[in-house]
Amino acid sequence: MVRFKHRYLLCEVVSDDPRCRLSLEDRVLGGLIRDTIARVHGTFGAASCSIGFAVRYLNAYTGVVLLRCRKEFYHLVCSALPFITYLENKGHRYPCFLNTLHVGGTIRTCQKFLIHYNRRQLLILLQSCTDEGERQAIQKSVTRSCLLEERSDEEFSESGEEEAAEAME
């Protein structure tokens, strides 16, 4: 069949500074990635990657980003991601790095992976949390996500993760 094939890169923004994730914006991040590709791969890389490039999904609470690029040039984007060392927003510069979690051919496969990944992260958070109030909030999120799994919900089950992230701060 004749269609444009894409690769979807699921990445996580990891930073020491808690304000870094809250200042995430799709346009700022898209511009930053385009500049990095131009620096690492030159004019050729910038031109070939920018045709099908888009930031498809962004979650400021968990720092998860879904990038889309053409299948023929996704290796250029993938290899340029480790060169991102800071995030600049409104004059403030936050050091961070992008961790690639999953590369998928469609948004649906990345969504399935993200749901599975978030459930595992909730369990890890449950093991490592210290405060009793946090523990109860996370346990509530875990039971809710199990109920959602039984109902085989198709939406991103991010609300539990967001509440846990808020309770941690």
Added chain:
Amino acid sequence: MPTPATTYERIVYKNPSEYHYMKVCLEFQDRGVGLNAAQFKQLLISALKDLFGEDAALPLDVLTYEEKTLSAILRICSSGLVKLWSSLTLLGSYKGKKCAFRVIQVSPFLLALSGNSRELVLD
């Protein structure tokens, strides 16, 4: 009498040479512009870096360079030939002065650059 069976072996090399050699000549629009060998190599590296970024760290060698005619013989590994040739094609200027690279000969063998059948004169 039956002929004895002979073992026949044929070895074919797809591309025996890992390097490609290019004979190039730099032409400026104005006369009287000179470059020494280091500046010439710097120009080549900057042309590669312009088009391909940090990814253009190819092991490029300038084997010979003549300052009078601004011609040189370059050596590049075969996988980087396309990148080098395309960046030479798209190089437009050096320090604000317009220039162009003319590629005279390309060969995987250095010996082939010593003679050019196009310049052969038959008596």
